[in-house]
Amino acid sequence: MKKITIGEAARQSGVKVPTVRYYESIGLLAAPSRSESNQRSFEPADISRLAFIRHARELGFEIEAIRTLLTLQDDPHQSCASADAIAKARLIEVEQRIRSLMALKAELETMVEGCGHGRVDQCRVIEVLADHGQCTHPHH
Amino acid sequence: MKKITIGEAARQSGVKVPTVRYYESIGLLAAPSRSESNQRSFEPADISRLAFIRHARELGFEIEAIRTLLTLQDDPHQSCASADAIAKARLIEVEQRIRSLMALKAELETMVEGCGHGRVDQCRVIEVLADHGQCTHPHH
DNA sequence: CTACATCCTCTAGCGACTAGAGGTGCAAGA
């Protein structure tokens, strides 16, 4: 059997080496066996787990949510209601964040368009920042 | 002249009391004068500055960017090119973040829709997380 | 006078890493 080093695991999963060790330290990844010279030796299943974690992190799930998703994955006979709830909660978060960012985008566009590239005392960027009342979408 | 306490300054600016002290500690706000009993005594200009900071934070500007914006505001004869550049950079960030979140939203919707509310081994939420190749928008 | 709110300083904690110090182990090239 081939030994998978931490570097190889990192490369294959797309998780950085220190982050792999970090995940182990917080118990998200089981501590792998060690070689004679104390080097970590990973299994293919560890790579899948790391890829799972990475993907979930990319999707913005928090570590604790991922911990729950992983325990679900570990026991496939459970109901997936929890997984569904976590994903739905995350979807709602993302939708809210998008709405909020759209408002910010509009605000920033107004600021940037209004800037006549003159001196600061005529600059709309500074002016709008100083006076929230000038916001077209004050809901932030 | 009325003395403005930190609590009053916090209320009027919408910045929390410990955060006001924090802003002072990092030099974003000048240390105000003190009363006989060592309590901070703010000026109306401090309230405006706090409101400026708060608004900029709501728009997602980082503290260091705000520091620059504040030095620009302090000297209104400068060119506003820096302010414009900072706002434009922030606009680009926001636009990218929105695009990225839209992709995530699509991904999460697929996951949630695919969930048949059965057991985990048939759950698309877990499945998609485990295999990035199943993503409809793999650009994240 | 007694509550109770508000103020003060200081330190430590949050999440999710990231960076750096200081050291071991191993293989390949001169």
Add this chain to the structure above:
DNA sequence: TCTTGCACCTCTAGTCGCTAGAGGATGTAG
């Protein structure tokens, strides 16, 4: 054989922008 250089190890501390809490002093209302 040496040495160069890389990948690995552990441990601590730093990042950002606050937030929480300890422990104490002061201000205000009834």
